[in-house]
Amino acid sequence: MSLIEGRAVCRYFGGVNALANVNFAIEKGSIVGLIGPNGAGKTTLFNVMAGTIKPTTGRILFHGEDVTDQPAYRICRKGIARTFQIPRPFGTMTCLENVVVGIINNLNGPYVKSDVEDKARIALKFVGLGDLIATEARNLNVVQKKKLEIARALATGPEILLLDEVLGGLNTQEIGEAIEFIRLLRDKQNITIFWIEHIMGAIMQAAERVIVLDQGTVLMEGTPREVVSDQRVIRAYLGE
Amino acid sequence: MSQTKKICCVAALAIVLLSLLPWSLGVYKLHVMIVCFFYVMMAASWNLIAGYTGQVSFGHAAFAGIGAYASALLSLKAGVSPWIGVILGTLIAAVLGFCLGVICLKMGGIYLSLTTLGFSAIIQIVIINEYEITRGTMGLQVPGFFAEYSKLSYYYLLLIGALITLAVVYAAIHSRLGVNFRAVQNDERAAASLGVNVVRVRVLAFTISSALAGFAGGLYGHYLLLITPEIPSLDQQFLVLSMTVIGGMGSFAGPIIGAFSLEILSEYIRVYGEYHVLVFGLVALVAARFAPRGIVGIAQDIGMVKRLRRLMAPAVRGRA
Numbered sequence: 001m002s003l004i005e006g007r008a009v010c011r012y013f014g015g016v017n018a019l020a021n022v023n024f025a026i027e028k029g030s031i032v033g034l035i036g037p038n039g040a041g042k043t044t045l046f047n048v049m050a051g052t053i054k055p056t057t058g059r060i061l062f063h064g065e066d067v068t069d070q071p072a073y074r075i076c077r078k079g080i081a082r083t084f085q086i087p088r089p090f091g092t093m094t095c096l097e098n099v100v101v102g103i104i105n106n107l108n109g110p111y112v113k114s115d116v117e118d119k120a121r122i123a124l125k126f127v128g129l130g131d132l133i134a135t136e137a138r139n140l141n142v143v144q145k146k147k148l149e150i151a152r153a154l155a156t157g158p159e160i161l162l163l164d165e166v167l168g169g170l171n172t173q174e175i176g177e178a179i180e181f182i183r184l185l186r187d188k189q190n191i192t193i194f195w196i197e198h199i200m201g202a203i204m205q206a207a208e209r210v211i212v213l214d215q216g217t218v219l220m221e222g223t224p225r226e227v228v229s230d231q232r233v234i235r236a237y238l239g240e
Numbered sequence: 241m242s243q244t245k246k247i248c249c250v251a252a253l254a255i256v257l258l259s260l261l262p263w264s265l266g267v268y269k270l271h272v273m274i275v276c277f278f279y280v281m282m283a284a285s286w287n288l289i290a291g292y293t294g295q296v297s298f299g300h301a302a303f304a305g306i307g308a309y310a311s312a313l314l315s316l317k318a319g320v321s322p323w324i325g326v327i328l329g330t331l332i333a334a335v336l337g338f339c340l341g342v343i344c345l346k347m348g349g350i351y352l353s354l355t356t357l358g359f360s361a362i363i364q365i366v367i368i369n370e371y372e373i374t375r376g377t378m379g380l381q382v383p384g385f386f387a388e389y390s391k392l393s394y395y396y397l398l399l400i401g402a403l404i405t406l407a408v409v410y411a412a413i414h415s416r417l418g419v420n421f422r423a424v425q426n427d428e429r430a431a432a433s434l435g436v437n438v439v440r441v442r443v444l445a446f447t448i449s450s451a452l453a454g455f456a457g458g459l460y461g462h463y464l465l466l467i468t469p470e471i472p473s474l475d476q477q478f479l480v481l482s483m484t485v486i487g488g489m490g491s492f493a494g495p496i497i498g499a500f501s502l503e504i505l506s507e508y509i510r511v512y513g514e515y516h517v518l519v520f521g522l523v524a525l526v527a528a529r530f531a532p533r534g535i536v537g538i539a540q541d542i543g544m545v546k547r548l549r550r551l552m553a554p555a556v557r558g559r560a
Contacts, residue, residue, distance in 0.1 A: 105435030
């Protein structure tokens with residue numbers, strides 16, 4: 001059984017078919033890229049998977065269980081975490097408090113404040129924000145905000161992490177580090193990664209499989225090598 | 241840790257001062273202080289929803305009215321002791337707050353404000369028109385807490401009431417729930433994506449806040465001995481709003497400072513009639529635009545400037 005599966009997922013916004021009959025399956029422990037031209041429906045698919053919006057028709061299965069009608073907070077508690085393409089930090093709260101939100105709403109045991117804060121500090125150090133623990137999130141730069149997004153999402157203890165364009169704004173060296181970091185998440189913490197990215201080089205390096213969306217449908221699916229050499233994909237990106 | 245200690249010291253000092261103060265006050269000033277305590281309770285509990293979860297409710301005075309009338313009617317018609325009446329009034333306000341919360345908190349934003357505004361109007365109209373039960377605008381005579389009426393006893397009672405309210409608010413905002421309050425206020429969608437049950441958090445905040453308003457109203461009613469539809473009026477609501485906004489919304493000290501300063505100020509300008517509410521409303525509007533963190537925010541900014549100057553001073557001297 002796949003970790004997460006989408007069956008005939010459709011989402012209409014008025015007359016626009018943001019998603020039209022999307023089928024996909026992601027295996028546990030894999031790193032899967034999601035690419036496609038602007039407006040292909042990538043972020044909409046993430047929103048549907050995370051319960052932020054509901055699909056018009058179709059189902060999302062997590063561990064084989066239908067989670068389509070669950071509210072976003074419950075989907076998070078089940079183990080699906082996401083980041084937002086445009087970071088949405090809690091601006092008036094410190095980095096530590098931002099991460100604490102993720103932890104305290106996903107506790108299995110009793111709430112011990114000092115434990116929670118220790119855990120949050122570790123999460124912040126892990127993404128490289130160890131020096132900014134007491135900084136209010138609105139004072140961070142874009143790259144730091146993206147790191148905070150990841151730290152928060154990881155703090156919820158996910159099985160699968162939906163990353164929405166986390167590399168934007170990074171330089172070449174930082175991209176290399178980020179790829180290492182994402183691999184580490186999978187290898188050491190056994191977190192499955194589903195990853196929207198425009199930087200093809202990064203996807204080529206890190207992802208094992210790639211799903212290509214175009215105009216709300218799955219154009220093709222395969223290894224990164226297969227995808228970049230596929231005529232349909234090239235056409236979708238570059239036009240006729 | 242030092243921060244917590246500092247807060248404890250300030251709180252202890254304030255409590256000692258406030259418990260010694262009445263011995264030097266006359267009857268009139270005692271009354272003003274008691275009213276101040278009532279408004280501290282109202283503003284602090286309104287701040288819990290408006291300042292910490294971002295839900296601007298206009299029904300807060302209505303809940304105070306519910307608490308006051310519930311407790312009053314229970315002691316008048318059912319012979320319940322005012323002490324128990326206040327507790328029951330608080331519970332009734334909590335239940336109604338919960339119900340209203342469930343109905344309208346899914347809407348959020350401006351719709352919540354409109355719905356609570358409507359609720360507030362309904363409560364007041366019902367109280368005015370159900371003459372046989374509430375005696376309408378004539379006012380309802382209510383028994384007091386003490387066999388022998390003494391302002392001093394009420395002073396301490398309301399002081400304790402205010403302390404209880406502040407303790408509840410403090411506990412709420414410094415607990416897990418408080419972190420969720422602020423997360424919801426900042427960004428509902430992001431909060432939900434991290435596992436926060438947004439609707440539950442909001443309803444909880446609304447219920448706690450309504451209960452505290454009912455508590456304040458109950459105590460105040462049994463102090464006034466005559467309650468009128470003035471308590472659940474929109475005038476009252478906007479006064480509480482002004483106090484919170486001018487004092488500093490979203491800060492713990494803000495509503496306390498706002499309640500004391502505006503209530504004492506309005507005693508001085510009482511001669512000009514009810515216009516002071518209008519003026520406070522305007523000042524609150526200006527504050528919301530230009531100093532959104534109120535008096536507390538301004539004080540913090542001044543403190544920051546001073547600290548910066550102190551830091552800069554040696555450097556400047558060194559250069560000279």
